[in-house]
Amino acid sequence: MNRVLLLLLGVAAWAGVALTAVLITFNIGEKNQILMFLPILAAVAVAWGVGEVVTERVFNRDEGE
Amino acid sequence: MALFARAFEKRELRDPGIFRAIFSNVWLAPILLLLRLYIGYQFLMAGAHKVWGGERWIAVSGPDGLALKGYWERAVAIPEQGRPPISFDWYRDFLTFMLDHSWYRWFAWVIALGEVAVGIALIVGAFVGVAALFGAFMNFNFLMAGSASINPVMFVVAMLVIFGWKTAGWIGLDRWLLPALGTPWQPGSVARGPAKEGAREPSAPDIRDTGRQRGPHPSPTG
Numbered sequence A: 001m002n003r004v005l006l007l008l009l010g011v012a013a014w015a016g017v018a019l020t021a022v023l024i025t026f027n028i029g030e031k032n033q034i035l036m037f038l039p040i041l042a043a044v045a046v047a048w049g050v051g052e053v054v055t056e057r058v059f060n061r062d063e064g065e
Numbered sequence B: 001m002a003l004f005a006r007a008f009e010k011r012e013l014r015d016p017g018i019f020r021a022i023f024s025n026v027w028l029a030p031i032l033l034l035l036r037l038y039i040g041y042q043f044l045m046a047g048a049h050k051v052w053g054g055e056r057w058i059a060v061s062g063p064d065g066l067a068l069k070g071y072w073e074r075a076v077a078i079p080e081q082g083r084p085p086i087s088f089d090w091y092r093d094f095l096t097f098m099l100d101h102s103w104y105r106w107f108a109w110v111i112a113l114g115e116v117a118v119g120i121a122l123i124v125g126a127f128v129g130v131a132a133l134f135g136a137f138m139n140f141n142f143l144m145a146g147s148a149s150i151n152p153v154m155f156v157v158a159m160l161v162i163f164g165w166k167t168a169g170w171i172g173l174d175r176w177l178l179p180a181l182g183t184p185w186q187p188g189s190v191a192r193g194p195a196k197e198g199a200r201e202p203s204a205p206d207i208r209d210t211g212r213q214r215g216p217h218p219s220p221t222g
Helices: A003-028 A033-059 B002-007 B017-023 B026-051 B066-076 B089-100 B104-124 B128-144 B151-163 B174-181
Strands: none
Touching (some): A003 B026, A003 B104, A033 B026, A033 B104, B017 B026, B026 B104, B026 B128, B026 B151, B089 B104, B104 B128
């Protein structure tokens, strides 16, 4: 797959984390900070996974060494 | 003269192993992630109240920053009995100067948008060290103005994140941003431009290459 697309996918994953955090902050407020924290943590986990699988391939200069 | 020469010689002292193991090795990146998320979330929530909340500081009908003006006025007030909120006279003079010049109108934007930006940057792990530095600076100023609240905890956590700036964003955008953009003392792949065909790129600020224990700092000299 095109490197740019892979890179955009990785960036989109982390943009999704930011969006999730902002939306959660808007919609839940301070009612339950644990419940607010969990979706953000889940979004980070997803973005991390995308980064490990996708973005790392774009930037991994040492591959094959 | 020899004393001065020794005092100011260019000699880098290496961090001890335990410090590097905690703050320069990615094995503790998950812990730093949690710390980062905690303060990032707190900053985002605090900033969201000021930007979008019902009692927001900015974009209100009338002059902006009236809430900040009230906060500053309470901070600089010296009560007849008891201790004033601000311990340092120079800091009280500083806030008084900003009050007298109505700086709260634009400073409210700086604080509100700054808190949102710091919060998002810490959550997504982009430029974590810089974001934590700005965050700690805001906590410092709230503390100086006499507001304890959660600021002491936030300040300490922000300092830990600053110490671990190389690895705090490992689970985040910094994992690729730092090698690409580099540091002021070591340019990254973007600053160096495209590598020649077939030539291996010289090492970027190598937060990614921890398996070989090459940090972003140059080798110690002297």
